Amino acid sequence: MVVAVILILIVVGSVVFHFMSPWWWTPIASNWGYIDDTIIITFWITGTVFVAVILFMAYCVLKFQHKEGRRATYEPENKKLEWWLTGLTAIGVAGMLAPGLFVWNQYVSVPEDADVVEVLGQQWQWSYRYPGEDGVLGTSDARLIDSDNPFGVNPNDPNGQDDILVEGDDLHLPIDRPVKMLLRSIDVLHDFYVPQFRAKMDLVPGAVTFFWLTPTRTGAFDILCAELCGTGHHIMRGTVIVDNAAEYDEWMSEQETFAELAARAKAEEKQQAGLGTPTGDGFEKKVSLVVNEDTAKPIQ
Amino acid sequence: MANIAPTDAGYVPPAEVEDTELHDPQSFITKYIWSQDHKVIAIQYSMTALAVGMVALVLSWLMRLQLGFPETFSFIDEADYYQFITMHGMIMVIYLLTALFLGGFGNYLIPLMVGARDMVFPYLNMLSFWVYLLAVLVLMASFFVPGGPTGAGWTLYPPQAILSGTPGQEYGIVLMLASLVIFIVAFTMGGLNYVTTALQGRTRGMTLMRLPLTVWGIVTASILGLLAFPALFVGGVMMLLDKVLGTSFFMPTIVELGEQLEYGGGSPLLFQHLFWFFGHPEVYIVALPAFGIVSDLLATHARKSIFGYRMMVWAILAIGGLSFVVWAHHMFVSGMNPYFGFFFATTTLIIAVPTAIKVYNWVLTLWQADIHLTLPMLFSIGFIVTFVNGGITGLFLGNVVVDVPLSDTMFVVAHFHMVMGVAPILVIFGAIYHWYPLMTGRMLNEGMGQFHFWVTFLGAYLIYFPMHYLGFIGVPRRYYELGDTTFIPESAETLNAFITVAALVVGFAQLVFLYNMIHSFMKGRKSSQNPWSSASLEWQTPQKPPVHGNWGPSLPIVYRWAYDYSVPGAGRDYVPQNLPPDQVGDTDDPQPIGGGPVPAGQAAGVMEANK
Ligand code: HEM
Ligand SMILES: [Cu+2]
Ligand SMILES: [Cu+2]
Numbered sequence: 060m061v062v063a064v065i066l067i068l069i070v071v072g073s074v075v076f077h078f079m080s081p082w083w084w085t086p087i088a089s090n091w092g093y094i095d096d097t098i099i100i101t102f103w104i105t106g107t108v109f110v111a112v113i114l115f116m117a118y119c120v121l122k123f124q125h126k127e128g129r130r131a132t133y134e135p136e137n138k139k140l141e142w143w144l145t146g147l148t149a150i151g152v153a154g155m156l157a158p159g160l161f162v163w164n165q166y167v168s169v170p171e172d173a174d175v176v177e178v179l180g181q182q183w184q185w186s187y188r189y190p191g192e193d194g195v196l197g198t199s200d201a202r203l204i205d206s207d208n209p210f211g212v213n214p215n216d217p218n219g220q221d222d223i224l225v226e227g228d229d230l231h232l233p234i235d236r237p238v239k240m241l242l243r244s245i246d247v248l249h250d251f252y253v254p255q256f257r258a259k260m261d262l263v264p265g266a267v268t269f270f271w272l273t274p275t276r277t278g279a280f281d282i283l284c285a286e287l288c289g290t291g292h293h294i295m296r297g298t299v300i301v302d303n304a305a306e307y308d309e310w311m312s313e314q315e316t317f318a319e320l321a322a323r324a325k326a327e328e329k330q331q332a333g334l335g336t337p338t339g340d341g342f343e344k345k346v347s348l349v350v351n352e353d354t355a356k357p358i359q
Numbered sequence: 360m361a362n363i364a365p366t367d368a369g370y371v372p373p374a375e376v377e378d379t380e381l382h383d384p385q386s387f388i389t390k391y392i393w394s395q396d397h398k399v400i401a402i403q404y405s406m407t408a409l410a411v412g413m414v415a416l417v418l419s420w421l422m423r424l425q426l427g428f429p430e431t432f433s434f435i436d437e438a439d440y441y442q443f444i445t446m447h448g449m450i451m452v453i454y455l456l457t458a459l460f461l462g463g464f465g466n467y468l469i470p471l472m473v474g475a476r477d478m479v480f481p482y483l484n485m486l487s488f489w490v491y492l493l494a495v496l497v498l499m500a501s502f503f504v505p506g507g508p509t510g511a512g513w514t515l516y517p518p519q520a521i522l523s524g525t526p527g528q529e530y531g532i533v534l535m536l537a538s539l540v541i542f543i544v545a546f547t548m549g550g551l552n553y554v555t556t557a558l559q560g561r562t563r564g565m566t567l568m569r570l571p572l573t574v575w576g577i578v579t580a581s582i583l584g585l586l587a588f589p590a591l592f593v594g595g596v597m598m599l600l601d602k603v604l605g606t607s608f609f610m611p612t613i614v615e616l617g618e619q620l621e622y623g624g625g626s627p628l629l630f631q632h633l634f635w636f637f638g639h640p641e642v643y644i645v646a647l648p649a650f651g652i653v654s655d656l657l658a659t660h661a662r663k664s665i666f667g668y669r670m671m672v673w674a675i676l677a678i679g680g681l682s683f684v685v686w687a688h689h690m691f692v693s694g695m696n697p698y699f700g701f702f703f704a705t706t707t708l709i710i711a712v713p714t715a716i717k718v719y720n721w722v723l724t725l726w727q728a729d730i731h732l733t734l735p736m737l738f739s740i741g742f743i744v745t746f747v748n749g750g751i752t753g754l755f756l757g758n759v760v761v762d763v764p765l766s767d768t769m770f771v772v773a774h775f776h777m778v779m780g781v782a783p784i785l786v787i788f789g790a791i792y793h794w795y796p797l798m799t800g801r802m803l804n805e806g807m808g809q810f811h812f813w814v815t816f817l818g819a820y821l822i823y824f825p826m827h828y829l830g831f832i833g834v835p836r837r838y839y840e841l842g843d844t845t846f847i848p849e850s851a852e853t854l855n856a857f858i859t860v861a862a863l864v865v866g867f868a869q870l871v872f873l874y875n876m877i878h879s880f881m882k883g884r885k886s887s888q889n890p891w892s893s894a895s896l897e898w899q900t901p902q903k904p905p906v907h908g909n910w911g912p913s914l915p916i917v918y919r920w921a922y923d924y925s926v927p928g929a930g931r932d933y934v935p936q937n938l939p940p941d942q943v944g945d946t947d948d949p950q951p952i953g954g955g956p957v958p959a960g961q962a963a964g965v966m967e968a969n970k
Contacts, residue, residue, distance in 0.1 A: 062732055062740065065817075069744060073824060082828035082854070084764070085846040097761050105751035108715075112722055112747050116740065119725035123661075124732065130932060131663035131925035132727040140723075141667050141716065148715040152754075156708045159758035160701055166760055167697040182524045182616065201612040202619065211614075242694070245614045247519035248627060250692065250767060254833030254846050257764040261694045263627055264518060265611025268694035281844050285767040285835050287512045289524030290437040293838040 060124075066117035070110050077106075088255035088276040088301065090237075093162040095257070100158055104151050166258070169271045173237040176230070179210055180242070180249035180262040183291030185282060186210070187230045191221030191316055201245045201264070207324045211245070212317050220318040223311065230282065230299040232274050233307040242268045250286035253299055261286050274301040371564040371916055395481035396907050397466045400488050402798070404462030407488075409873075411495050412455035418447040420866055427859025429840040438526035440839045441510030445527075446502075448513030449535070452641065453542060454495055456783060460648035461546070461584065462491060464790060465553045465577040467798070471897035472574050474562025474915045474937075476908045479555045483548045490545035494538045501527065501534035509535045512837060514638070517609040517630050518622070521602040524615070533602060536595045543588045543595075550581040562896075564917030568672070569936070571895045571921040572665065575672055576651020579679045580644045586683070587640035594633035601625070631693055635686040643682045645779050647675055649786040650717055653739050655921070656789050657721055659893045660736035661728035662932050664922035667720045674713040681710045691762045700759040707757035711750070718747055729925065729932070733891070734808045738789030741816040742782050748820075749778025752827060767837075770830020773823045781819040788815070788872070795876070796890050800903050801883030807875040811868050818865035822858050829854065894933045895921040 087095060123131075177188040177196055188210055190196045197212045197219015204211035209226060212219040232238055242251055244262035252259040260270040282297035302310065315323075394400060422443050425435045435443075466484065470477055478484045501508040509527035511520035519525050520532050527535075557570070557578040597608040601622075609630045610622035658665040665671060687695060687703040721743055730736065752774040756762045765771065788811070795803050830836075833846060841847055889898045901911040915937040923934035930946035 062737070066740070066744070069820065073748075076825065080825070080828060081848065081850050082825070082832055084831045085833055091764075094760055094764060097758065098755065098764075101755055101758065101761060105754055109747055109751055112718060113744055116722050116725060116743060119722065119728065120730060120732070120740070123725065123728045124730045125662075129729045131661065131729040133664065133925055133927055134666070134727070135664045135922070136667050136669070137723075141670050141720075144719045145712060145716055148712050152708045152711050155754060155758055156705060159704060159760050163697075163700050163704065163760040166763065167700070181614070201614055202623075204614045204619070206617065246616075247522060247524065247613075248516055252767070252833075252835065254764070259763060259766070260692050263694040264613055265625070265627065266694060279845070281846060283833075283835055283844075287441070287516070287837045288519055289522070290441060290510070290526060291524065292441075293437070293835075293840060293842065296842070 060121065063117045063121035066113055066120065070113045070117075074106070074110065077102075085254045086276075087257060088253075088274060088278065088280060089257060090273040090275060091166075091257040093158075093165065097155075097158050097162055101155050104155055108151070166270070169239045169269070170237045173239040173271055174233075175239050175241060176232070177210075177241045177243060178230070178251050178262070180244040180251070180284070180288075180295075181246050182289055183284070183295035184227070185230070185251075185295070185297035186227075187225040188212075189223035189225070189311070189314070190218075191223050193218060193221055196241070197222050197317065199243070204245060207321070210317075214317075214321065220316065222317045223314045224317055224320060225314060229279070230297060231307055231310050232299060232301050234274050234277050234301050234303055237271060237273045239269055239271045242270075247288045248286045249284050249288050249295065252283045252285035253280050254283070255280045259285055277301045277303055371918060372566075393485060395477070395485045397470050397478045397481070397484060398798070398905065400484055401463050401465075401467035403488050404466060404491065405459055405464075407492055407495060408455050408459040408463060411450055411499070412459075413873075414499070415447045415450035415455060416866055416869060418443045418450075420863060422447065423859040423862040425839065427856040437839045438507075438510055441512070441837070442508045442526050442531070444837060445510050445512055445515075445535075446498075446508050450498070451780065452513065452645070453539070454498065456645045456779075456787075457546070457584070457641070458491060459787060460645060460783070461553065461577060461581055462488065462549055464573075464648060464652065464787075465581065466549070467794070468573055468897060469553055469556050469577060470560065471900065471905065471909060472571050472895060472921075473557055473560055474565050474896050474910070474917060475556055475560035476910060476914070478552045479560050480552050484552050487545050487549035487552070490541060490548065494542035494545055497534055497541060498538040501531045501538075504530040504534065507531055511535075514631075514634060515598070516634075517598055517601065517627055518611070518613055521598065521610075522613070522615055533599065536599045536602075539595050540592060540599075543592045546584055546588055550585045553581040554578055554585070562914045562917060565896075565936075568669070569917060569920040571651070572654040572668070572671055572675070573648070573651040575675050576647040576649070576654075579675050580647040583640045583647070583679050583682060584644050587637045587644070590633045591637035594630055594637070597633075598630065628690075628693060628695055631690055631695075632687070635689045636683075638689065639686040640679075640682045642775075642779050643678060645783050647679065649742070649783040650675065652790050653742050653786045654721065654724075655895065656735045656739045656786075656793055657724050658922050658924060659793075659891050659895075660733050660739070661725055661730045662924045663724055663728040664920075664924055665720070666723040666726075667716075668920065668922065670716055671720055674716050677713040678710060681706060681713075685710060685757075688757050688759070688762070691759050692766050704757060704759035708754065711754055711757075714750060718743065718750070734792040734803070734805070734812060735789040735891075737809075737812045738785045738792065738816075741812065742785040742789070745777050745785060745816075745820065745823075746782040748824070749774055749776075749782055753778060764833075765830055767835055768830035769834045769836055770827050772836045773826035773830060776819075776826075777823045781823065785816065785819075788812070791876075793891065794897075795879070796886030796903075797897060798904055799880055799883070800886055801879050802886050802890065803879045803883060804875050807871055807878075811872045811875065814868035815865055815872075818861050818868065822861045822865065825854055826858060892931070892933050894923050894935050896936050899935050899937050 175190050179186045195218040197216040199211045199213060201211050210224060242260055242262040244264045246264060249262040250259055256272050258270050258272050260268050279298050279300050282299055284292055284295035424432055425440055506529035507527050509531035511525050521528055557574055600606040601608055601610050607622045607625035609627050610625040612623045613620045654665050685703055685707045687699050688707045691700055756774060792803055792808055829851060888903055900909055917936045918940055919936055921936055925932045926934055930944045934943050
């Protein structure tokens with residue numbers, strides 16, 4: 060009796076908790092509402108099975124508990140019942156898998172007209188690179204990275220000269236425009252995760268990974284690192300600001316390009332040299348290294 | 360019906376091999392320390408696993424204190440926290456659950472259940488334990504080296520695992536990898552033994568389809584281990600080389616804190632594939648023995664034959680096979696080729712079908728049964744609840760696109776604790792309450808057991824059920840503290856504090872259980888010969904606990920499967936596997952073989968078996 064009642068309470072409690080608790084997903088701010096829909100379908104199918112199985116068990120415990128003289132029925136198999144259950148389960152599973160794969164197909168198919176933004180992760184901060192006027196990111200290589208070229212942009216690549224570099228500041232995205240996030244790490248694995256966007260993906264050193272989204276709501280959202288990356292993992296935070304078009308353009312016009320940054324570094328260096336300050340060794344490092352095509356290409 | 364039903368009971372094939380010669384122990388040392396007796400080795404394995412499991416349990420308390428009450432405990436800093444989760448996770452999965460199910464229960468039960476005198480290779484079996492102990496010692500040593508144990512997470516992903524931003528990168532990671540490699544050596548010796556014994560050591564009449572599901576579960580898990588651990592082995596060796604010799608198997612070009620490292624050209628994803636090629640079957644290495652054992656507990660304590668035995672066997676084999684083609688569902692957002700997602704989501708959801716069949720058959724076993732609510736039965740019911748709960752959240756994470764928002768959040772932590780933490784551990788407890796009388800000749804204390812069950816089962820549910828919803832909010836896992844965010848409500852902190860309190864209470868209940876085991880060993884009520892009136896072979900030995908060689912002068916002969924409960928027309932509500940067909944109608948207690956006068960029919964069979 061007690062056991063059956065507790066089993067029933069577990070079912071009722073779980074269902075009530077599910078519908079009444081204050082904890083649910085954060086309001087969405089991207090086009091990935093389909094993901095939420097798939098989760099809802101999954102909840103209904105699996106929730107029904109959970110409730111049915113536990114209540115059935117509760118009934119058995121109540122009804123068939125031992126009493127003096129009771130004997131169990133001898134029924135080792137029931138082929139028909141077993142096949143029925145197998146078939147129903149297969150249908151339920153297909154009911155979840157089909158919408159899941161359908162949405163996944165969208166997740167992996169980036170729209171042709173998507174903007175491109177690069178996210179660069181390192182222990183324990185986020186930086187961003189935009190392709191600039193020409194709409195093309197310059198090639199890059201981790202081996203080119205030094206204090207003057209924190210992104211390792213290939214200085215000989217004309218596409219890279221107008222790239223916009225954002226360090227130590229927020230990421231800005233325009234609302235309602237699909238954007239392909241290219242993800243790059245220069246040290247360990249990280250993961251670019253904005254709960255309101257639903258989407259996430261690991262950053263893998265030595266490769267360029269990606270995902271895409273369309274922001275659908277303006278505002279400021281937290282960026283978290285979702286792949287353990289050392290003692291600073293939990294403080295690797297950032298902010299993404301979704302702007303309307305005008306705000307976005309204004310912000311963009313205030314940013315520095317790679318060429319401007321390089322010129323400024325040169326000037327500072329000249330000035331320092333003029334003052335007789337010794338330049339650190341490696342400062343004049345030749346930047347004629349061959350760019351590694353393999354690592355600079357996004358894996359697709 | 361095939362040879363599982365009573366219609367063909369009585370068929371016994373001729374003996375094929377001679378009875379084994381065993382080297383009886385000569386002294387205390389050979390009896391209890393350098394023992395080659397599978398039962399002693401099983402207990403050595405189990406005690407070591409439980410001891411190291413206590414370390415993991417204490418670590419979980421420390422982690423929960425930090426999560427429930429951040430900025431309260433100055434003695435837990437970031438590095439400590441990451442070291443705690445790593446050691447906790449690795450110990451729980453490998454050194455506790457794998458070792459206890461296979462080295463502990465596998466060792467104890469396989470020879471007894473198949474009617475063998477011991478493992479087929481007793482010496483190798485002994486070595487397996489001592490090498491396992493060495494692996495544990497090497498792992499524990501990492502707590503005492505400079506820099507402490509590794510904090511790379513139990514997944515040990517490079518490059519992070521061997522770079523300086525991660526605690527324990529000096530010696531901790533080396534000891535961790537070395538310990539894993541040693542563990543795999545130990546496991547291989549044990550695993551080969553379990554499989555060979557179940558295939559070759561079966562007594563006369565013990566056909567494969569008469570084996571208890573416990574044996575099916577443990578043996579299939581051992582086969583999975585033999586095929587999966589090598590992937591971890593090579594991954595571990597390669598990472599050791601990267602760390603110690605500076606090779607670049609897993610290391611691409613890296614700029615670490617402004618400095619260019621010597622590494623270049625390696626692939627971090629390669630390690631993840633190797634790890635999860637091992638790691639996913641590992642889940643089933645833990646789950647399949649639990650599936651098998653719980654089937655036997657349910658049948659015995661519900662006095663009903665397990666429902667759909669043949670389907671259960673096929674489901675175990677299907678799950679075992681499929682478990683090798685789903686590994687990359689742990690890598691949906693790892694940056695691997697996204698088209699893999701279609702394949703691995705499909706295979707993963709297909710596994711749900713045989714798994715669901717097992718669940719149905721467990722609950723259908725309770726239908727029209729004669730349910731005794733003993734402790735093993737209670738723990739089995741607890742297992743079904745937590746396993747179904749954890750299983751369905753697996754359908755979320757396996758369905759690639761649903762995994763995207765949920766992966767690396769507390770939803771995952773809740774899911775895997777429910778399905779491979781709580782559920783198998785409830786089976787372990789049920790199994791200990793069930794077989795303790797066989798191992799010690801005494802019963803565990805019922806009152807303490809009830810307390811232990813209700814606190815552990817309900818407490819664990821209260822810990823992990825609400826935790827899923829933290830994951831929905833978006834709370835990431837492996838976070839030392841949440842800090843300031845715009846999306847996590849105040850109430851989530853309250854929930855975290857509640858979970859911590861629940862975890863400490865559940866932890867306390869485990870201490871009661873340990874006390875029960877020690878107390879009952881000395882003072883427990885004496886058990887009868889077959890306290891649960893079980894039909895399977897391990898309860899039919901002449902002595903309780905069984906002595907070296909298990910069966911006295913002659914091996915048992917098996918006439919039927921292990922699930923003849925409540926058979927119509929039988930004298931009692933169970934028919935032991937070795938009860939000769941002509942005695943099935945008797946109403947008095949069946950005699951264990953060798954105990955008491957041997958009935959004429961059986962004596963003849965025994966002599967034949969010994970020819
Ligand atoms: C009452 C008992 C337990 C408690 C309170 C507990 C608590 C925790 C906590 C707080 C974490 C860290 C979560 C995070 O920050 O990401 C964790 C991680 C983990 N636990 Fe448990 N745990 C318990 C039992 C178990 C068991 C029985 C297993 C066996 C499967 C297990 C396996 C793991 C694993 C694999 C991890 C992941 C470690 C990692 O992220 O690298 N735990 N546990
Ligand atoms: Cu990170
Ligand atoms: Cu898996």
